Amino acid sequence: MELPSFVDEIVAPQSPFPLVLADGSLTGGIVVLHSDICRRCGNRRCAAADVPLENAADAGIRVGLCSKGVGVAVLEVGSTELIAIGLLITELSGRYTRGLKKLLESNSVSVDQLSRWRDSIDKFLAKFEASARESVEGSLGMLHDVKTTLATIVRNAEEFVEGLPGDTPDEQLATLPDSGVAMIKATEILYRQFLMMPLLTNPAIASTGRRRVTPVYRVVDGLARTLRLLAKERGLTIRMYGASRNAPRTFDSFVGLPFVLLENAIKYARPGSRINVDVNDEGAGVRVEITSESPHLKAEERERIFARGFRGEAAANVSPHGTGLGLHLATIIALAHGASVTHRCNETLSYVDGVPYCQNTFSFTIHGDRGGS
Amino acid sequence: MTLWSRPSLTRSAPHRAFDEQRKRVKIVVIDDDPNAFPTQKLQADGYTIEAWDFVDSAGLQRLEDGKFDIIILDIKGIADESVSPTGDGIGILERIKSVNPHQAVVAFSGNDYDLSYSRFWKMADDTLVKPVSVIKAKEVLDPLIREQVSIEHYWTSISAMLGSAGVSGRRIRKVERLILASARENSSVGAGQIADAAGKWLKITGAVVALATKIISLWNSHPS
Numbered sequence: 001m002e003l004p005s006f007v008d009e010i011v012a013p014q015s016p017f018p019l020v021l022a023d024g025s026l027t028g029g030i031v032v033l034h035s036d037i038c039r040r041c042g043n044r045r046c047a048a049a050d051v052p053l054e055n056a057a058d059a060g061i062r063v064g065l066c067s068k069g070v071g072v073a074v075l076e077v078g079s080t081e082l083i084a085i086g087l088l089i090t091e092l093s094g095r096y097t098r099g100l101k102k103l104l105e106s107n108s109v110s111v112d113q114l115s116r117w118r119d120s121i122d123k124f125l126a127k128f129e130a131s132a133r134e135s136v137e138g139s140l141g142m143l144h145d146v147k148t149t150l151a152t153i154v155r156n157a158e159e160f161v162e163g164l165p166g167d168t169p170d171e172q173l174a175t176l177p178d179s180g181v182a183m184i185k186a187t188e189i190l191y192r193q194f195l196m197m198p199l200l201t202n203p204a205i206a207s208t209g210r211r212r213v214t215p216v217y218r219v220v221d222g223l224a225r226t227l228r229l230l231a232k233e234r235g236l237t238i239r240m241y242g243a244s245r246n247a248p249r250t251f252d253s254f255v256g257l258p259f260v261l262l263e264n265a266i267k268y269a270r271p272g273s274r275i276n277v278d279v280n281d282e283g284a285g286v287r288v289e290i291t292s293e294s295p296h297l298k299a300e301e302r303e304r305i306f307a308r309g310f311r312g313e314a315a316a317n318v319s320p321h322g323t324g325l326g327l328h329l330a331t332i333i334a335l336a337h338g339a340s341v342t343h344r345c346n347e348t349l350s351y352v353d354g355v356p357y358c359q360n361t362f363s364f365t366i367h368g369d370r371g372g373s
Numbered sequence: 374m375t376l377w378s379r380p381s382l383t384r385s386a387p388h389r390a391f392d393e394q395r396k397r398v399k400i401v402v403i404d405d406d407p408n409a410f411p412t413q414k415l416q417a418d419g420y421t422i423e424a425w426d427f428v429d430s431a432g433l434q435r436l437e438d439g440k441f442d443i444i445i446l447d448i449k450g451i452a453d454e455s456v457s458p459t460g461d462g463i464g465i466l467e468r469i470k471s472v473n474p475h476q477a478v479v480a481f482s483g484n485d486y487d488l489s490y491s492r493f494w495k496m497a498d499d500t501l502v503k504p505v506s507v508i509k510a511k512e513v514l515d516p517l518i519r520e521q522v523s524i525e526h527y528w529t530s531i532s533a534m535l536g537s538a539g540v541s542g543r544r545i546r547k548v549e550r551l552i553l554a555s556a557r558e559n560s561s562v563g564a565g566q567i568a569d570a571a572g573k574w575l576k577i578t579g580a581v582v583a584l585a586t587k588i589i590s591l592w593n594s595h596p597s
Binding site: 195205210 | 406408409411480483484485487491494495498499500502503504505506507512513516
């Protein structure tokens, strides 16, 4: 758990002492006293290295006077430190000037009181973390059960297709009615989507295992054929271009990268439009570009679209139920391969139901010898 | 072989076709879910696979002694604290690798979302994430078979293990000559002979004997 945000949002507003946070801002329950000593202080070097602090009777607390002669207590809470300031620490009362003693008397506190407050925060934090952990473990447990069921579905779908007449999967699928083909393709899509999920909690998995020779054009073409099922439902066509022959060595996670970009293109493309997929060699690597007529991104949104949970305003209007995870996942996989996903837009806008669209291109170049842990 | 050239296992080793390698390689799949790995389909395709649902002490000894060329190992439910310090597959993997770092182990699990198992994935030689298809399983197994199931690889493992155990270069060459002679005569090599050549009894002697036996078997499966 990130303690700074825990402090900002939960601890600080409830604190009986004025606190200095990591960014130097003042906060806390009784914020700074009836005098303005701390509020006006330009230094905020309350617990700097040259401020002499001594260990109090409680091992997790150090106390002293700052450069202005005001009491400071550094308290270890969890894995971080809170700095309580503007104090008249009773154990150090002999060191204060008479004037300061008078000014600070309403903030008089003993080490014992600091210790009890710190302990209560520690207990609260431990319960908070245990509850969060239980919730995560419960979810992970369910995820494992869902995966087991998915494994059964995938295995049976494969066996079903293998039992059909024909020498290749395409020939075998051709013997099925459209609904049967759709079911098999939907299973493949579900499988691919599921394989992406662990990257959210464990990004390092993107670079585990051996790198394998990957004929990128063939892989992307295979994904395009599978995703045509979803594209068709929105009246979209997917066209493959390019003549890549290179086969760089990639991790197993690589397939997720073009999959997510294609899936995103299908989700946001203007219905009835075309998605172009270009796969060409670039040196020893392969460059993949996916272009679609999709919601325009403002300049300030373009850097942020790769961040977890972020969605462009126009895209959110078109598809209110998105999660903002797709491009984030694509970035994780690209990084594992020493690559990056880039975006460009042709800035020629058209409007559909008031939403601005343009030709958006998402691209990456994959080399076989970069990235990895 | 000229008079001045030193005989070596790797220079003298005969080559063999992949199909033959695949038949000879011994694979064990350790998973408490018997349906998780496409064992029967791969057996029908000519792979030699044993399926375990749990590792007991006798099983661990077989794994440490190098009885299998490739180990496909799950994390949860396949071991307890009696054989695994962590009570799961991570501890088993650690024990196997501590005895023979060159033992081929494939991490096989659906727990790829769990950060706490990162070490498991990193320690293994390759990974298979559930659910796994026959094609995917072969994609992982076949390169391992080509690389690992060879006299060159077995000898590299033996010399690395002996070196790590403090055996001198001169003694390692003595072990090599012993194994080469046994291979040519198609005779077995025992723990005592290995210990004698190495100059001392080692904890890894059992694993060395197992690998030496594989070398001799591979050598003689292809009469020159």
